[in-house]
Amino acid sequence: MQTMAGMDRKDLFLLVILTLCWGVNWPLIKLAVTDFPPLAFRSWSMLLGLAFLGPYIVMRAEGFGVPRAEWRSVVLLAIPNMALFHLLMIISLQHISSGRAAILAYTMPAWAAIAGMLMFGHRPKAFQLVAVGLALMATFLLSISEFSSLTGSPLSVFMMLVAAASWGLGTVLMKQTRLSISNAALLFWMLTVSGVFIALVSLATEFSEYRMPTAFEWLALFYNALVVFAICHIVWFRLARKLPPIVSSLAIMLIPPIGVFTGALSINESVGVYDIAALLLILVSMAVVFLPGLKKVN
Numbered sequence: 001m002q003t004m005a006g007m008d009r010k011d012l013f014l015l016v017i018l019t020l021c022w023g024v025n026w027p028l029i030k031l032a033v034t035d036f037p038p039l040a041f042r043s044w045s046m047l048l049g050l051a052f053l054g055p056y057i058v059m060r061a062e063g064f065g066v067p068r069a070e071w072r073s074v075v076l077l078a079i080p081n082m083a084l085f086h087l088l089m090i091i092s093l094q095h096i097s098s099g100r101a102a103i104l105a106y107t108m109p110a111w112a113a114i115a116g117m118l119m120f121g122h123r124p125k126a127f128q129l130v131a132v133g134l135a136l137m138a139t140f141l142l143s144i145s146e147f148s149s150l151t152g153s154p155l156s157v158f159m160m161l162v163a164a165a166s167w168g169l170g171t172v173l174m175k176q177t178r179l180s181i182s183n184a185a186l187l188f189w190m191l192t193v194s195g196v197f198i199a200l201v202s203l204a205t206e207f208s209e210y211r212m213p214t215a216f217e218w219l220a221l222f223y224n225a226l227v228v229f230a231i232c233h234i235v236w237f238r239l240a241r242k243l244p245p246i247v248s249s250l251a252i253m254l255i256p257p258i259g260v261f262t263g264a265l266s267i268n269e270s271v272g273v274y275d276i277a278a279l280l281l282i283l284v285s286m287a288v289v290f291l292p293g294l295k296k297v298n
Contacts, residue, residue: 056234
């Protein structure tokens with residue numbers, strides 16, 4: 001049965017799980033990379049995720065093979081969706097709050113819409129353009145806050161926006177690319193490509209800082225490997241390849257509020273007027289994209 005914005009009940013249930021798991025991960029990562037090399041943390045969690053994802057693929061008998069003609073597409077999808085996004089995200093997260101980073105990262109739908117229009121001639125509907133505009137306004141508010149604060153880091157804001165734009169482009173490419181392999185196999189090889197790339201950058205820049213993780217850091221590594229990469233990304237690939245890019249993107253807009261308030265509660269991050277205003281804009285943008293679908297159901 002279809003519910004809203006082209007989603008059935010199973011999609012909606014998976015969306016709730018995805019939202020909660022990804023939302024609470026922002027302050028978790030922020031804490032984990034406070035004293036641990038950030039690129040090492042991100043690459044290790046990606047490569048560790050393969051140890052969970054591999055048995056899942058074997059259990060489902062989906063196979064790991066990629067036709068020679070499709071390898072180029074797999075790599076091209078890995079670069080914006082994972083390699084660039086996670087590289088820039090984890091670096092910028094060191095210098096801005098986890099909640100603010102989550103809000104900036106989830107401006108991705110705006111960049112997905114722009115990429116769709118510029119590269120594939122997509123013609124978004126009026127309500128979708130309104131939703132994109134609201135997301136961009138949220139970004140503008142947070143950018144003003146970072147520039148006006150003595151302790152702000154506008155460069156980190158810019159890097160997070162580039163990461164979001166990269167993810168937005170990747171989301172559109174995911175929808176446009178036709179592959180014969182399963183979503184799980186695609187995720188496996190994208191994780192491999194991205195994890196190795198970030199690990200090489202880490203070796204070149206952080207090797208002198210390497211040490212054994214603490215118990216908490218191991219917990220964060222395993223949570224990211226199993227939940228964030230092995231489980232949530234399979235769910236995300238399902239939504240991203242099934243639904244229109246702007247719908248699948250805006251559908252996960254509750255993740256930033258969860259990131260903001262769990263960050264405030266768990267690691268005492270301050271939540272100011274700009275953060276609240278940006279969150280409200282994001283929530284309205286989500287309502288805008290869902291209302292037409294609700295009207296069709298009713």
